[in-house]
Amino acid sequence: SSIFAAVEMAPRDPILGLNEAFQADTRAEKVNLGVGVYYDDNGKIPLLAAVRAAEEARLQAAPPRGYQPIEGAQMYNKAVQGLLFGPQSALVEAGRAVTFEALGGTGALKVGADFLFRIDPKAQVLISNPSWENHRALFEAAGFDVGTYPYYDAQTRGVDFPAMLDGLRAADAGTIVVLHACCHNPTGADLDATQWAQVVEVIRERGLVAFIDMAYQGFADGIEPDAVALRLFAESGLEFFVASSFSKSFSLYGERVGALTIVTENKETSARVLSQVKRVVRTNYSNPPTHGGAIVAAVLTDAGLRKQWEDELAGMRDRIRLMRSALVEKIAAAGANQDFSFVVRQRGMFSFTGLSVDQVERLKQEFGIYAVSSGRICLAALNSGNIDYVANAIAQVVK
Ligand code: PLP
Numbered sequence: 001s002s003i004f005a006a007v008e009m010a011p012r013d014p015i016l017g018l019n020e021a022f023q024a025d026t027r028a029e030k031v032n033l034g035v036g037v038y039y040d041d042n043g044k045i046p047l048l049a050a051v052r053a054a055e056e057a058r059l060q061a062a063p064p065r066g067y068q069p070i071e072g073a074q075m076y077n078k079a080v081q082g083l084l085f086g087p088q089s090a091l092v093e094a095g096r097a098v099t100f101e102a103l104g105g106t107g108a109l110k111v112g113a114d115f116l117f118r119i120d121p122k123a124q125v126l127i128s129n130p131s132w133e134n135h136r137a138l139f140e141a142a143g144f145d146v147g148t149y150p151y152y153d154a155q156t157r158g159v160d161f162p163a164m165l166d167g168l169r170a171a172d173a174g175t176i177v178v179l180h181a182c183c184h185n186p187t188g189a190d191l192d193a194t195q196w197a198q199v200v201e202v203i204r205e206r207g208l209v210a211f212i213d214m215a216y217q218g219f220a221d222g223i224e225p226d227a228v229a230l231r232l233f234a235e236s237g238l239e240f241f242v243a244s245s246f247s248k249s250f251s252l253y254g255e256r257v258g259a260l261t262i263v264t265e266n267k268e269t270s271a272r273v274l275s276q277v278k279r280v281v282r283t284n285y286s287n288p289p290t291h292g293g294a295i296v297a298a299v300l301t302d303a304g305l306r307k308q309w310e311d312e313l314a315g316m317r318d319r320i321r322l323m324r325s326a327l328v329e330k331i332a333a334a335g336a337n338q339d340f341s342f343v344v345r346q347r348g349m350f351s352f353t354g355l356s357v358d359q360v361e362r363l364k365q366e367f368g369i370y371a372v373s374s375g376r377i378c379l380a381a382l383n384s385g386n387i388d389y390v391a392n393a394i395a396q397v398v399k
Pocket of ligand 1: 180257
């Protein structure tokens with residue numbers, strides 16, 4: 001008999017499964033609001049001009065494709081630290097940060113999780129309720145027990161901050177707390193700077209370990225303002241982890257470009273941590289691929305390309321904002337008996353619409369509009385060609 005006889009069919013990934021259903025739908029007017037990908041107003045994933053210019057230069061230079069160091073290219077890792085902690089960071093100067101070029105934000109989370117498991121396999125991991133669905137799966141796959149801390153309040157459509165703080169205060173010392181730096185996925189509800197400062201204090205008081213996920217830097221207010229949480233952690237003197245990603249901000253999804261940054265108490269600790277995380281990487285994928293990281297590093301370190309990228313990123317951010325306000329207006333104009341103005345207050349790519357499972361199902365069945373069953377929609381999949389259709393459909397299903 002087959003060695004796979006006992007292997008059961010795994011459940012479909014909820015979001016990728018949605019994509020398959022969307023692909024199979026033959027309706028011309030269908031719209032996919034499920035995935036977390038930025039599309040331009042023509043419904044295309046953009047190839048940023050700054051990326052194209054860097055790629056053309058690299059093609060011309062035709063560099064050899066030797067192995068990278070296990071931690072990736074130094075130029076890339078330095079550039080990542082500059083984005084996370086600012087161009088002049090005391091923490092970076094002091095040698096307190098080690099950065100690994102990783103396979104997207106997901107790869108960074110996994111390497112960090114595997115390393116943490118080697119340090120303390122009994123530690124509890126807490127993710128926000130709700131969170132990006134892969135957070136739980138990923139930390140469980142690393143071996144951890146994963147729980148949640150309170151986060152979203154469906155009544156106010158914001159963060160239930162007192163409950164969140166209480167949840168963190170109740171955690172045991174050594175608990176790993178996964179935090180979304182900005183553009184919370186799936187709710188779009190973020191903390192402000194004052195609240196972040198309080199979170200930092202609770203993390204310190206309770207001896208918790210912050211693991212900050214930064215997948216959308218530049219998608220809320222801009223590169224610098226979106227790093228407010230990181231800057232507060234940096235100032236705190238605490239040790240912490242950051243998984244960052246260029247999938248969205250450089251529109252380089254398939255190239256798998258991200259980074260794991262670990263901040264330690266001093267340079268000597270950093271050297272020991274570096275040596276151990278290298279072992280995690282070495283026994284996993286050995287060293288990161290060259291292309292995506294080289295392109296990002298080239299853009300970030302060239303003044304002209306960097307300016308071009310920042311402008312393009314601002315363009316993506318502004319278009320999403322435009323879609324938010326347009327959606328709210330159009331749903332109201334279509335005669336919905338429910339106010340959607342909260343959508344303009346949410347940040348990042350997503351909106352937690354509050355649509356029920358049944359309403360989401362009706363959008364799919366009756367209109368060919370695909371959303372996550374939680375009611376999460378991706379605003380960046382809306383464009384001038386489909387927004388009226390979507391707004392009308394939403395107005396219909398909430399009537
Ligand atoms: N973290 C969050 C909160 C995300 O939403 C995503 C992507 O959707 C990621 C991490 C992972 O991004 P990447 O595609 O770079 O692995």
